[in-house]
Amino acid sequence: MARVAVDVVIKPEILDPQGKAILAALGRAGHEAVRSVRAGKHFDLEVDDAVTDDELETLAGSVLANPVIETWTVTRIPAPTGAESDAGTSR
Amino acid sequence: MSDAVAGVRPVRDAGVTVAGRGSGALGKSQSEQSGTAGARIGVITFPGSLDDVDALRAARAVGAQAVSLWHADADLHAVDAVIVPGGFSYGDYLRAGAIAAQAPVMRSVIDAARGGMPVLGICNGFQVLCEAGLLPGALMRNAGLTFRCRDQYLRVERAGTVWSGRYAPGQHILIPLKHADGRYVAADRDLDALEAEGRVLFRYSAGPAGGDAGEAPAPCGSAGAERLRSAPSGEAERKPRDAYGPPRDPANPNGSLRDIAGVCSADGRIAGLMPHPEHAIDLLTGPSTDGLPLFASLIDALGRSGTAPAVSAAAR
Numbered sequence: 001m002a003r004v005a006v007d008v009v010i011k012p013e014i015l016d017p018q019g020k021a022i023l024a025a026l027g028r029a030g031h032e033a034v035r036s037v038r039a040g041k042h043f044d045l046e047v048d049d050a051v052t053d054d055e056l057e058t059l060a061g062s063v064l065a066n067p068v069i070e071t072w073t074v075t076r077i078p079a080p081t082g083a084e085s086d087a088g089t090s091r
Numbered sequence: 092m093s094d095a096v097a098g099v100r101p102v103r104d105a106g107v108t109v110a111g112r113g114s115g116a117l118g119k120s121q122s123e124q125s126g127t128a129g130a131r132i133g134v135i136t137f138p139g140s141l142d143d144v145d146a147l148r149a150a151r152a153v154g155a156q157a158v159s160l161w162h163a164d165a166d167l168h169a170v171d172a173v174i175v176p177g178g179f180s181y182g183d184y185l186r187a188g189a190i191a192a193q194a195p196v197m198r199s200v201i202d203a204a205r206g207g208m209p210v211l212g213i214c215n216g217f218q219v220l221c222e223a224g225l226l227p228g229a230l231m232r233n234a235g236l237t238f239r240c241r242d243q244y245l246r247v248e249r250a251g252t253v254w255s256g257r258y259a260p261g262q263h264i265l266i267p268l269k270h271a272d273g274r275y276v277a278a279d280r281d282l283d284a285l286e287a288e289g290r291v292l293f294r295y296s297a298g299p300a301g302g303d304a305g306e307a308p309a310p311c312g313s314a315g316a317e318r319l320r321s322a323p324s325g326e327a328e329r330k331p332r333d334a335y336g337p338p339r340d341p342a343n344p345n346g347s348l349r350d351i352a353g354v355c356s357a358d359g360r361i362a363g364l365m366p367h368p369e370h371a372i373d374l375l376t377g378p379s380t381d382g383l384p385l386f387a388s389l390i391d392a393l394g395r396s397g398t399a400p401a402v403s404a405a406a407r
Contacts, residue, residue, distance in 0.1 A: 010231075014231070014276055015231075015234060015274075015276075015346065017232055017233070017234055017235070017236050017346075018232060018236065021236055063185075063189070063193070064185070066186055066189070066222065066229055068221075068227075068228060068229040068276070068277065068278075069229045069231060069276060
């Protein structure tokens with residue numbers, strides 16, 4: 001199994017009212033140093049080792065994100081070395 | 092999925108008689124309620140659909156045979172048109188309409204729509220059609236972050252389509268609206284193209300009195316939820332609050348770009364809108380019967396062509 005992270009964010013030119021609400025709340029909490037907030041989504045996937053980058057890009061751009069309003073990044077997460085029990089089986 | 096689930100499910104009826112149809116509709120099967128044998132209008136039920144029953148009633152109210160379609164059943168059961176109803180399909184997980192757009196029944200709807208079958212998406216159904224790629228743009232969280240629930244004036248921008256043949260261009264209609272994710276967005280060039288091609292079907296409006304009144308629609312019928320809630324405090328509550336977006340036309344309830352409430356395909360056969368025409372077919376529960384002509388338009392179009400594709404030439 002390989003681990004993949006997909007991060008999805010609303011395009012910069014599109015109004016993000018949730019981000020604005022969060023920014024206002026941060027200001028009320030005293031964190032006035034924060035200038036801008038854009039809210040997004042983070043997905044952790046476990047996929048077969050054989051899955052290609054192209055397929056990951058396709059699934060991210062067609063299901064996890066809507067290309068009309070969002071941008072996305074796909075990141076492969078390196079397997080933890082020497083951790084837990086499955087470390088031996090997956091090198 | 093078992094056969095019992097996948098098959099055509101019986102129409103649930105709230106037991107309310109549709110205006111003008113008399114009391115005979117109560118307790119009859121869907122086929123007995125149909126007025127004309129020809130038109131079969133399918134309404135999809137997803138997990139989380141809310142307004143499928145009202146859409147089925149609207150279909151019967153214009154004399155069609157209302158056919159309930161199930162999300163997991165790819166068979167469209169020989170319907171002449173499909174309504175994708177409102178609600179919160181699959182809990183609006185991921186994005187509103189995103190998971191429903193991948194449902195087996197939608198695969199068939201997409202194929203049939205590309206072959207010319209009329210399809211209407213209402214509210215969540217509009218979101219589903221955008222997510223499925225049948226209509227351009229996307230629907231995002233309301234600019235004010237609040238769930239809007241009120242009666243809303245719309246201006247008919249394009250008459251003469253399969254879904255708007257009974258309306259006059261520029262006519263104002265009053266129908267309910269209720270959503271949290273209704274802000275229509277698309278790239279500027281796509282919006283320009285929509286306008287140029289006459290694909291903006293409805294725009295939010297302050298009503299026939301004019302768009303600069305600074306006040307939401309005046310009630311003209313029974314009380315909607317927002318009016319009931321705001322009754323003691325009065326006018327202030329009726330004014331749209333756009334705390335998180337630039338104020339546009341005050342009648343715009345959600346920050347939709349260019350006040351767009353509904354769009355359609357170039358030939359007008361695929362249409363979507365956020366407000367709910369199916370809730371405005373009966374004065375007992377709606378603010379008007381302004382929604383009824385939308386469904387009657389479809390019956391007109393189907394009647395002209397038998398089974399569909401030929402109408403597009405006459406549609407504009």
